[in-house]
Amino acid sequence: QVQLVESGGGLVQAGASLRLSCAASGRTFSNYAMGWFRQAPGKERDFVAAISRGGSITGYADSVKGRFTISRDNAKNTVYLQMNSLKPEDTAVYYCAADSRRTYYTGPDFGSWGQGTQVTVSS
Numbered sequence: 001q002v003q004l005v006e007s008g009g010g011l012v013q014a015g016a017s018l019r020l021s022c023a024a025s026g027r028t029f030s031n032y033a034m035g036w037f038r039q040a041p042g043k044e045r046d047f048v049a050a051i052s053r054g055g056s057i058t059g060y061a062d063s064v065k066g067r068f069t070i071s072r073d074n075a076k077n078t079v080y081l082q083m084n085s086l087k088p089e090d091t092a093v094y095y096c097a098a099d100s101r102r103t104y105y106t107g108p109d110f111g112s113w114g115q116g117t118q119v120t121v122s123s
Contacts, residue, residue: 002027002112004096009117014088016121020081022096022114029077030054032112033105036070036081038092038119045095045108049081052104059106064090086121093118 008020024032035050049070050059058070069082079096094117097110 002029002032002098002100004098004112004114006094006096006114006117009094009119011120011122012086014086014121014123016086017082017084018086018119020083020094020117020119022079024077024079024098027100030074031100032098033102034070034072034079035097035099035105035110036079037095037097039095039116040092047106047108048094050104050106051079057104059104083119086119088121088123091119091121
């Protein structure tokens with residue numbers, strides 16, 4: 001299994017930007033479809049964004065489309081989530097996920113998950 005470590009979370013005001021990073025180790029990163037999910041208190045974990053192995057295909061939840069951008073650097077074994085125009089409803093723990101079985105995936109059944117990083121957006 002690939003190991004995933006997220007970073008970049010924090011407390012920001014509404015309208016601000018943050019960039020989350022997810023560093024992968026243990027396997028060939030370019031063999032993995034990657035995704036970002038988030039879980040707010042008392043709610044289920046929801047899909048945020050996904051990117052294909054090579055980075056040519058991306059997808060987003062409707063709630064973040066136009067504000068968030070997912071990208072990856074296979075040379076650095078890292079996937080990013082650039083979050084702009086943050087809203088209080090974006091407050092959640094953000095999780096990075098990886099899956100070697102698929103080229104691109106947006107479902108909940110990713111094979112590996114990170115521990116998460118907290119993002120808090122104040123109004």
